[in-house]
Amino acid sequence: MKVLVPVKRVIDYNVKIRVKSDQSGVELDNVKMSMNPFDEIAIEEAIRLKEAGDVEEIISISIGPEKAQETLRTALAMGADRAILVKTDEEVEPLAIAKILKAVVEQEGPKIVLMGKQAIDDDCNQTGQMLAALLGWGQGTFASDVKLDGSSLYVTREIDGGLETVNLTLPAVITTDLRLNEPRYASLPNIMKAKRKLLDVKTPEDYKVDISPRIKTLKVEEPAGRIAGIMVKSVSELVSKLRDEAKVI
Amino acid sequence: MTVLVIADHDNEKLKDSTLNTVTAATKFNSEIHVLVAGYNCALVANAAAKINGVDKVICADDISLKHPLAEAVTPVVVNLAGKYDQIMVAATTTGKNFMPRVAAILDMAQISDIISIENGNTFKRPIYAGNAIATVESNDTKKLITVRTTTFAAALTGDQSVVIENISIDSNQSLSSFVSSELSKSERPELTSAKIIISGGRGMGSGENFSLIEGIADKLGAAIGASRAAVDAGYVPNDYQVGQTGKIVAPDLYIAVGISGAIQHLAGMKDSKVIVAINKDDDAPIFQVADYGLVADLFEVLPELNKELS
Numbered sequence: 412m413k414v415l416v417p418v419k420r421v422i423d424y425n426v427k428i429r430v431k432s433d434q435s436g437v438e439l440d441n442v443k444m445s446m447n448p449f450d451e452i453a454i455e456e457a458i459r460l461k462e463a464g465d466v467e468e469i470i471s472i473s474i475g476p477e478k479a480q481e482t483l484r485t486a487l488a489m490g491a492d493r494a495i496l497v498k499t500d501e502e503v504e505p506l507a508i509a510k511i512l513k514a515v516v517e518q519e520g521p522k523i524v525l526m527g528k529q530a531i532d533d534d535c536n537q538t539g540q541m542l543a544a545l546l547g548w549g550q551g552t553f554a555s556d557v558k559l560d561g562s563s564l565y566v567t568r569e570i571d572g573g574l575e576t577v578n579l580t581l582p583a584v585i586t587t588d589l590r591l592n593e594p595r596y597a598s599l600p601n602i603m604k605a606k607r608k609l610l611d612v613k614t615p616e617d618y619k620v621d622i623s624p625r626i627k628t629l630k631v632e633e634p635a636g637r638i639a640g641i642m643v644k645s646v647s648e649l650v651s652k653l654r655d656e657a658k659v660i
Numbered sequence: 661m662t663v664l665v666i667a668d669h670d671n672e673k674l675k676d677s678t679l680n681t682v683t684a685a686t687k688f689n690s691e692i693h694v695l696v697a698g699y700n701c702a703l704v705a706n707a708a709a710k711i712n713g714v715d716k717v718i719c720a721d722d723i724s725l726k727h728p729l730a731e732a733v734t735p736v737v738v739n740l741a742g743k744y745d746q747i748m749v750a751a752t753t754t755g756k757n758f759m760p761r762v763a764a765i766l767d768m769a770q771i772s773d774i775i776s777i778e779n780g781n782t783f784k785r786p787i788y789a790g791n792a793i794a795t796v797e798s799n800d801t802k803k804l805i806t807v808r809t810t811t812f813a814a815a816l817t818g819d820q821s822v823v824i825e826n827i828s829i830d831s832n833q834s835l836s837s838f839v840s841s842e843l844s845k846s847e848r849p850e851l852t853s854a855k856i857i858i859s860g861g862r863g864m865g866s867g868e869n870f871s872l873i874e875g876i877a878d879k880l881g882a883a884i885g886a887s888r889a890a891v892d893a894g895y896v897p898n899d900y901q902v903g904q905t906g907k908i909v910a911p912d913l914y915i916a917v918g919i920s921g922a923i924q925h926l927a928g929m930k931d932s933k934v935i936v937a938i939n940k941d942d943d944a945p946i947f948q949v950a951d952y953g954l955v956a957d958l959f960e961v962l963p964e965l966n967k968e969l970s
Contacts, residue, residue, distance in 0.1 A: 437788060
């Protein structure tokens with residue numbers, strides 16, 4: 412069985428982002444970029460399925476600029492077998508990404524697509540669900556546990572009230588939540604080996620997908636800041652402030 | 661021009677997030693219909709019919725909708741979609757699960773997690789965990805929207821009751837099935853609608869120590885939350901988590917205890933009206949967003965606070 416793992420190159424989660432002064436977006440120049448953390452978890456889960464003997468091949472894919480090759484090399488160093496870069500310098504929206512992924516799925520024939528529940532840049536949380544819909548597959552979103560059982564999957568999902576387990580008929584899409592696993596670091600020998608693994612470069616046109624945007628970003632601003640508060644010295648001072656000044660208790 | 665709001669509920673009760681979503685829907689100045697898709701959900705439909713501003717309730721009551729599986733809910737919404745210009749749902753784990761599926765089938769973009777409606781085509785939404793706010797314009801013929809409920813007040817309910825139209829559906833599907841759920845049971849208010857929240861972080865040291873917070877929560881009628889660090893450490897279940905990937909909250913009072921204030925936690929609570937931070941590390945970033953900060957050992961502060969509130 413093959414597994415497809417889409418990954419996205421985003422600003423590293425430790426970096427404090429800066430909004431451009433002309434409000435056209437977020438500063439990306441000279442900023443450390445990394446693999447979207449949820450996608451790392453997806454790669455890790457795919458590797459664990461492979462280590463358990465349930466999966467023969469892990470294909471990682473990224474849709475983005477030339478430099479997304481670095482992100483794919485990270486996936487290969489962690490344990491993916493080969494990679495595909497669908498190269499474009501445009502910003503591609505979730506629906507168009509899902510259409511490209513659908514075309515790749517039809518070509519490669521994976522039984523499972525494992526991907527992050529959202530990218531930490533646009534915070535859309537859409538692509539996995541859209542892909543499942545376009546393929547007519549079931550979906551296990553926000554997964555905190557995945558069990559393969561013959562031709563079906565048990566996925567435990569993090570939901571607002573607690574946890575929910577669903578059973579999905581394969582093929583299916585899984586999107587990962589934070590507690591699914593702890594992704595491994597790539598070892599140096601594996602980083603070296605990853606350089607020799609196959610990485611195909613394609614374009615959206617190769618898959619006949621129209622990626623023109625449906626949504627236009629008019630401006631990007633800093634959020635309204637909070638006015639600095641005060642430090643209190645004791646619990647009794649705190650309680651009296653909350654009672655008499657803020658009037659919230 | 662009509663807006664369809666999809667109700668969030670558990671077949672017995674309408675969730676408050678539906679009321680916030682109706683308020684967001686009123687910004688389109690159109691008729692508003694509410695879809696209640698569930699099983700044995702007549703009580704929910706009746707409650708939805710009493711929300712001020714709602715013109716009609718559509719009730720799809722079918723065993724296949726007992727659990728809000730995305731694969732079952734999606735065809736119901738898609739079949740109704742033709743009549744509507746905007747389709748909206750609260751950005752809860754249920755709404756986030758099925759709405760993109762609807763969008764893809766309709767070949768429409770989805771606008772996630774909106775915090776304001778500037779006009780019929782233009783919306784504001786947070787990106788980068790709320791560290792930037794994007795103003796976006798969609799020119800798709802239908803707007804599929806998930807709503808960040810904390811930025812819209814809850815719609816009021818009245819004694820009136822609008823028409824409830826029952827529709828029959830065929831939502832049988834074999835892609836997915838419900839197996840089980842583990843839901844937290846609590847007498848306390850829900851995190852996303854509580855007026856006061858007291859949250860604990862890694863500084864709590866253990867799950868048992870959360871009992872120090874519980875006593876105070878009971879006195880204040882508060883909900884209990886936690887940081888990701890406290891959830892990852894296993895102190896409390898995942899549904900306590902406040903933050904970018906947990907629940908987004910904006911209560912009147914948020915008390916952060918032993919929480920350092922990682923970006924991802926701040927993203928989930930910085931719109932609270934009053935923030936109190938209690939931490940022994942005076943460099944903790946949480947103090948930068950706090951209205952009232954107290955540098956002290958939480959194991960001394962919490963019992964004292966409990967006593968002061970008596």
